[in-house]
Amino acid sequence: MQTSLAPEFKGTRDGTEAEAILRKCVHCGFCTATCPTYQLLGDELDGPRGRIYLIKQVLEGQAPTRATQQHLDRCLTCRNCETTCPSGVQYGHLVDIGRKVVDAKVERPLVERLARTVLKQGLTSPLFGTAMQLGQVVRPLLPAALKAKVPARADAKAHRWPTRTHSRKVLMLLGCVQPSMMPNVNAATARVLDAAGIQTLVADGAGCCGAIRTHLDDVEGGRDDMRRNIDAWWPLVEGLTSAGKVEAIVMNASGCGVTVKEYGHALAHDPQYADKARRIGAMTKDMSELLPGLRDALRPKLRKGSGKLAYHPPCTLQHGQQLRGDVESLLRELGFDVALAAESHLCCGSAGTYSVLQPALATQLRDRKLAQLAPHGARFILSANVGCIQHLQSGTTTPVRHWIEVLDEALA
Secondary structure (H helix, E strand, O other), rough: OOOOOOOOOOHHHHHHHHHHHHHHHOOOOOOHHHHHHHHHHOHHHHEEEEEHHHHHHHHOOOOOOOOHHHHHHOOOOOHHHHHHOOOOHHHHHHHHHHHHHHHHOOOHHHHHHHHHHHHHHHHHOOHHHHHHHHHHHHHHHHHHHOOOOOOOOOOHHHHHOOOOOOOOEEEEEEOOOHHHOOHHHHHHHHHHHHOEEEEEEEOOOOOOOHHHHHOOOHHHHHHHHHHHHHHHHHHHHHHOOOOOOOOOOEEOOOHHHHHHHHHHHHHOOOOOOOHHHHHHHHHHEHHHHHHHHHHHHHHHHHHHOOOOEEEEOOOOHHHHHHOOHHHHHHHOOOOOOOOOOOOOOOOOOOOOOHHOOOOHHHHHHHHHHHHHHHOOOOOOEEOOOOOHHHHHHHHOOOOOOEHHHHHHEEEE
């Protein structure tokens, strides 16, 4: 796509990157066929091709409007379009640049600004855990919309961490909301790795991966989160502590995983962190990427009888990390009965804070996804990201769990 940048963007980091991405687009429209919001709304400007045109116009000097901002806001950043695109257009990076530029030129209404501030400060705060505990105490009294965002209190097993030491060690990011909302996911991951002879280490100084701030108009705040994590992880990456050296950084939340894998891109222009960020990204593995190497160690210890399972692959796993088919096929190899829904490539509507900021669209996508999962009559619905799990659970009585929890429970 021919592009002529306005003087204010010519030669800038964002302008140069955006221009390179735009020039790859041949406006074929294949992306519209797999865009969730285009399928719901039928508006070209609520599909990837239309949003690309909007971003191009702004970068060429046309003043953005509130409508421009809203069309970009309605994008889930599911990156399904990247999987579909025959030209390799990196839409996810382009829409991040577009939102940053538009938000600098179009002031949001006060209510939106407040909501975004509360989300990016509250979800990443150490006080989030305390707030979640209070919410769980009064959960029966909460209105339905708020109750759906507060999971029931986890039992004691959810906090049971293995105590054995092993020569093989990995580092795991606990995440910002997962320890409070779904603590069993992290503990179950550590227990499965322990059963395979791998010790899980945690760096106390690490926190949010940076995705929340980055996607809520605070790109520099997101980069600061990334730098903090790199500083916290680096001694374990280099083997500078008594705990030893880790062989990988393991992610069990695919949203965090795709963000950390792209640290090298986010900090490419930071001379102090660029090399470290690239190394951190290269070391980062989704838990499903480790599973093939654990099969032989886990198989003799597995009990059967988990019943029918239905799996929803998160967009951040299948489109962001380009990891498709691994979870369900590996679970089947271990003896689990796993089905995949029709339209498994489409987003469930969670998309980080999207379900809070765009509740109507998010609910439509959630209900569409659950309708595709329902015919399997599964005992559990499985996924691989805390946001997807909580969002889907808000619309069904079928338990929605992380696949690692089912694997953990099947270990004798």
